[in-house]
Amino acid sequence: MPDEHEPEQELELTSPLVPLFVITNGRALPPDHQYEHTALVMAAEGASAMAGALSPEARQVLDLITEGFLSVAEVAGHTHLPVGIVRILLAQLEEDSLILVRRPVPRAERVDRELVSAVLEGLKNRFGA
Template sequence: MENPDSELEITTEFVPAFVLTGGASLPSEEEFTRTTWVAVTEGGLNARIVVPESRKIRDLLGAGPLSVHEVTARVKVPLGVGRVLLAQLRDSGVITSRPAIPRAQKPDRALLNDVLNGLKAKLGA
């Protein structure tokens, strides 16, 4: 009788998320939102990185800063996994992060009218 395990072959590249992250937990929602900007540090370009996905992130950010959402999409990892990997890279000094620039608030219409009226009075228009 033939051994049933002899024909067993791994046919996918699926790696469970907890293997990629080393079992680390998610950082807080405020730390790495989808729009948080991340960039590699000068010293981070030469850092020794073991996890292939983290190395891909570092290499990707070598071309310039990106949002967390862009990084996870390009490296093809789930958002949660990407957030953990980014937190690990930040904690080891490979990358820096900063919150996204908030949307501008609508200007006060009354203030704009006052400015317009003042300019009209000053310039005689």
């Protein structure tokens, strides 16, 4: 069989060697409000020393943010990993208390217009504007 092996056209495998689901080790995506694009992350003090058996990708993320805060989107940009994968890695790192996360200031929520007008209506009725 090795003799037949040469003339035939071999299939070229172009996909990345390590699939993304192995990089995340099958971990689920964290909920949407965690590790948003603009959330800032930084390695905790002495994290590199504490990090024992991290996957190369998690180690890369940790190394990136050793120097200071970096946004989740930037981490994804530098590691060339999809944001979702970076978020899963960050969730794992935070669980091992290897990183600090500074969540973005939540946007002030719009007041429900209908509720406000209902209150206004009530006030008007009560006090007769």
